[in-house]
Amino acid sequence: MESHLDADRHRIEGRLEEIGDRFLADLPGDVAAAIRYGLQSPGKRLRPLLALYGYRAAGGADDASLLACAPEVMHAYSLMHDDLPCMDDDDMRRGRPTVHKVYGSRTAILAGVSMIPLSVQVVRDGAKAMALPVSVIASLTETLLAAGGDAGMIGGQVRDLEGEGSGLSLDELQAVHLAKTGALIVASVRMGAIAAGATHSQLDAISHYGRDIGLAFQIMDDVLDVTSTTSVLGKTSGRDAVLRKSTYPALLGVEGAQQRAKDLITDGLDRLASEGILTRELSQVANFMVTRTS
């Protein structure tokens, strides 16, 4: 992503380390270490950036960087569990061995489940540092947990696993992705906007933007799985074909999928513009979705 986003990402990385130090004192050895390992994965930090930029787009002026990490904690838990042998059974993630390869499945499961309450604690502490009222904290918590719960990631994960090798239609595939990755991306940018006191129609536009870029992200994930190599991707490429998963390139062709992703970005940005909250930052994140190479 553009280099002047690096300052924000650097701040986010610092906050994630802080979370490891501040919140994990009560956890015995390996579980705390596994959580830290998961949080320090060299990720793109899209969700915290989206929370931060949603906050600023809706007029927020405080330091929202701790609050913005809450969806990243939830995301890190979901990766940890997705990689488990009984789920996707992945050995590598972002160029490093997956959590269960380092700490074992038992610790990876325990670390993952303890990150759900941890993410709520981060919401609370982040929101308190910004002196947000308790009703806003409740709304933030609800937004995060709904995305991490039945209607969100879990539902998508189940449908994804069920869909392996079974040939989903484009609509079914979209429903899987909206739930599995879209819900938390929408929640991230929405949480930022909620913290800034966005209006209902602004929140609608923000959610629409989130859904659009979330889908675009997933489409490009599928495209990269076909076009990239394992070393560039940092995880095993070509797995979708091995697992006979339905993908956008399989359904639309590589170019068709890329065009679909671009159309989604355009639509998302139009929505923000019509509410007067299209910022350079939100535009950059959206464009990153379709230009990234890993």
Add this chain to the structure above:
Amino acid sequence: MESHLDADRHRIEGRLEEIGDRFLADLPGDVAAAIRYGLQSPGKRLRPLLALYGYRAAGGADDASLLACAPEVMHAYSLMHDDLPCMDDDDMRRGRPTVHKVYGSRTAILAGVSMIPLSVQVVRDGAKAMALPVSVIASLTETLLAAGGDAGMIGGQVRDLEGEGSGLSLDELQAVHLAKTGALIVASVRMGAIAAGATHSQLDAISHYGRDIGLAFQIMDDVLDVTSTTSVLGKTSGRDAVLRKSTYPALLGVEGAQQRAKDLITDGLDRLASEGILTRELSQVANFMVTRTS
């Protein structure tokens, strides 16, 4: 437990079924079924009863039965994960095959993690039905998640697994149990008292009572593992010895352990009495801890 507690337990059972029906519509097939199966396990419903009785002891007069189910949802998740092959590896629980034996480990893991946000949703809906203010809802959520998070069940579970075969001291064993089962029992009775607007000193007494009966419960669990049979217990008896776990009977003898449990109950009830909130219901639950046979 005494037969006139049956009405409350019956109401709780109805609420748990309702939770299955109301909240799980968005979850695909097996995960929803696994959650229902877990919630409908023929358990003692101690945690909901404690929440209900804590509420009434602190002067609450509304119907708190839905709110009271929130810690049971958290408890049911923890059992589901504790029984997994990579954890305690148990095939039977309360006379039925464990969740992963019926639905597989993958579904048991997914069902378990989705019950954490579900438990928070139950807090929210239960509290809203009682028209509790948002600050109280926040406090209830915090109490529940803290018990389910790092300082509570997870920490205890890790220490328990680490302690297998290694000979814990009495103090270490007590710390494990306070975290693994005690934290959620304390949270249950405390949540009821918080919902009723208990004073700080009442909450202190309630928490003390919760710790005491939680430990007594665990001591008697260890005792029953030694003295009971698999058919009465509804789970495999004698497993502690097989796993070479530290237990109270091993450290204090069976009679010494039983006496310790009785002393704890007396202490807990004294605390409630000194705050003027010793009710017949809370006394009955406490006594059940040391008289139960399964």
